[in-house]
Amino acid sequence: MIIDQYLEKRDKCVHNVNTCSLMMPEEVAQLFEDYTKTIWDFKLVGRINDFYSDDIIINREGGSDLVGAKEVFKNTLHLMAAFPDLKLEFIDIFAEGNEEDGYSFGQAIYFDGTNTGHSKYGPPTGKSLTDGDVCLGLCECRVEKVDGRWKIVEEWVTRSSEAIEATMKSDEANISEQIEEERAYGN
Known part of the structure; x- marks a missing residue:
């Protein structure tokens, strides 16, 4: 029964993503909530190509911008x-x-999860994103018609990046980084 409920929720989100006409702001809000769930909750990552323009610019904190849907x-x-x-x-x-x-x-x-998979920092740490703290993501997107289709053409995003990165770094890596920062600042 649980799989049926999961598939029903997925199908409802996918249906709205596939049929939304984007005629009113309220539809846009519902569409992109469903679209986000389609990618993150239901792991349909290929749907990124449906709404991100090929030359999207995602402006992220710290200058780590992403350019392009790939x-x-x-x-x-x-x-x-x-x-x-x-x-x-x-x-x-x-x-x-x-x-x-x-x-x-x-x-x-709000983001919640546990680092149980490998990352750019190495093997899993088993740490939770929300170990007593809030892990938050905020974004603003611009949606325009590109070649007759609605696409996200620019995005501004900020996340609790320090919390996310600290969760993926082993305690040794975090300690080494702190020592290097202290040396750099003469502390």
Whole structure:
């Protein structure tokens, strides 16, 4: 029965992603909530190609911007591999705009998961993203028609990056990094 409920939820999200006409801001907000769940909850990562323009720019904190849908795809897979149980909980999502000029939407999400997969920092640490803290993601996206299809053309995103990276680093790596920072600042 659990698999049937899972598939029903997935199919409902996918149906909305496939049929949404994007005629009103409220539809845009619901579409991108369902779209995000389709990718992250149901692991349909290939759907990134449905709404990210080929030359998307994702402006991220610290200058670690992503350029191109392929980079978005690759980055998403890396995070999923490091946190196979990653869950997103929507706090809020809203949109504004119109069919002619395009839409902007913003969303706030809580992240939760445990580093049980390999990452760019090495083997899994078993650490939780929310070990007593909140792990938050905020983004704003610009949606416009590109070759007759609605696409995200630019995104501004910030996450609890320090928490995410600290979760993927072993305690030895964290201690070594702290020592190097102290040496660099003369402490």
